[in-house]
Amino acid sequence: MINQQVIVPRPQATEWLLHWKDRDVIKVVTGLRRCGKSTALRLAQRALVESGVNERSIVSIDLERLGFAAPTTPQELYDYAVARISSPSCYVFIDEPQRVKGFERAVDALYAREDCDVYVTGSNSDLLSSELATLLTGRYVEFRLLPLSFAEYRGARAALADDADDTELLNRYLSLGGMPYASLLPAEDVSEYLDGVLNTVLVKDVATRHPRISMPVLRALLAFLADNVGNRFSLKTVADTLTANGSKVSPTTVSEYLNALVECYLIFKAEPYDAKGRRLLQQGGKYYLGDLGFRHLLLGRDGSDLGHRVENVVYLELLRRYHTVRVGRVGDLEIDFVAEREGKPHYYQVALSVLDEATLRRELRPLELLGDAYPKTLLTLDRIGATDHNGIEQRSLVDWLLK
Known part of the structure; x- marks a missing residue:
């Protein structure tokens, strides 16, 4: 039986929310369903209290x-929130406000008040990342929450007294993914x-927007991508x-379906880039999966394609x-x-092992050809x-993952 009180710390999300505390923007946490957005809000509330904020100031x-x-x-929704404001400076957290049609009007009205600092989450069809610019134009900052990093995952397993080594x-x-x-x-x-999570995403997020x-x-298509x-x-x-x-589709339809999977965070697309010409x-x-557990679900096998599964984990970690x-x-x-961060690139190669000299030379060659001074890192499973x-x-x- 799972201890329902186990809450996996999400330090990056918590630090981001506290970083934007008391700033004149709406704080929005988006991401795949069940990836931990509600928990991130609860952890931020706990951190506020620990920093000296009165619990009565948190709505x-x-x-x-x-x-x-x-x-x-x-x-x-607006009246419900206002009725609970009891101090000149309140922190209003609304989890999944898009359940209310036209919720952005309530969020805007709360944001306009002098006594409210507003935080919201969103994952379904009315508050996906692609909709934010339309609904909350120029008045928000967004944190895209991913499933657990490996460091967070190790912490979760430690809470269960799992004595497995790293x-x-x-x-x-790498097999079961990092959904909390x-x-x-x-x-x-x-x-x-x-399977329940995936069906919910497909029905509530994809089908609602694309009937x-x-x-x-x-x-x-998702199985093909996995x-x-x-x-x-x-x-x-x-x-x-x-x-x-047996699934007759055209290339145009495939493109539309890929976009639908991207907008609900089931997959991510890494764009191609000329590293030398910077274009x-x-x-x-x-394409990479938003969580490797869906590969386990859709394909029913874990032992194959280790190199690309490692690559998927590295991609998600770099997104963080x-x-x-x-x-x-x-x-x-x-x-x-x-x-890239602030216009400065960091180049990464990923290999299972480079103990073989020919493999090492092959992995290093494209990095050597760059000829610039930006950092370059080769990640491998080798411990020597x-x-x-x-x-x-x-x-x-x-x-590197535990850094």
Whole structure:
């Protein structure tokens, strides 16, 4: 039985929310359903109290838990919040406000008050990242919450007194993913739980916005992506593969379906980038899963394609640490990731092992060709070997993930 009181710390989200505390913007936490947004708000509230904020100054509204007593109109939502304001400076947290049609009017009205600092979460079809600019133009900052990082995952397993070492934990993480509740479940129960999450996303997020989309075809497309994490492919290739498997679609339809999966955070697209010419390319992007547990669910196997699963984990970790993450090219050679923050790139290569000299030279070559002074890192599963190759840092993947 799972201890329902286990709350996995989300330090990055908590620190971000506290960083924007008392600033004149609406704080919005977005992300995949069940990735921990509600918990992030609760942790931020706890941190506020620990910093000296009076508990009476915190107004927490969880529309899901209110059930039939929840406000149903923007006016009711606004009135419900205002009735609970009891000090000249209050922190108003609204979890999933999009359950109220026109919720943005209530959020705007609260934001306009002198006594409110407003925080909201969103994951469904009315508050996806793509909608924020329309609903809250110029008045918000967004934090995109991902499932647990490996460091957070290790903390969750430690709370269950799991005595597995880091290598064992990483193997589980690479197979079952990092959805917070799934991290607390026995391995044999994870797929059943994730199936419920996936069906909810497809029905409530995708079908609501795109009622003409075929759910069986969309699920078949997601399975294809799970089986081709980190591979390059054309829209025609995907369409031909799905059609051959009984799901007749055109390349145009595939493009529409891919966009639908991206906007609800089930997948992410890493755009192609000419690392030497510092420009975006038209072709050659890659797709990665928002959580590797969906690969386990859709394909039912864990032992294959370790290299691309590791690549997926690195991509998600880079999204946590950098503003932009792309896949790079140097001529005909590939750099796995070009991560950028404040206009400064950091180049990453990912390999299972470079103990073989030929493999090491192949992985280092595109980084050496760049000829610039920006940081370059080679990540591997090796726990031994050189740590520096003429300015290119070699790091153990486990150590880097736990940084």
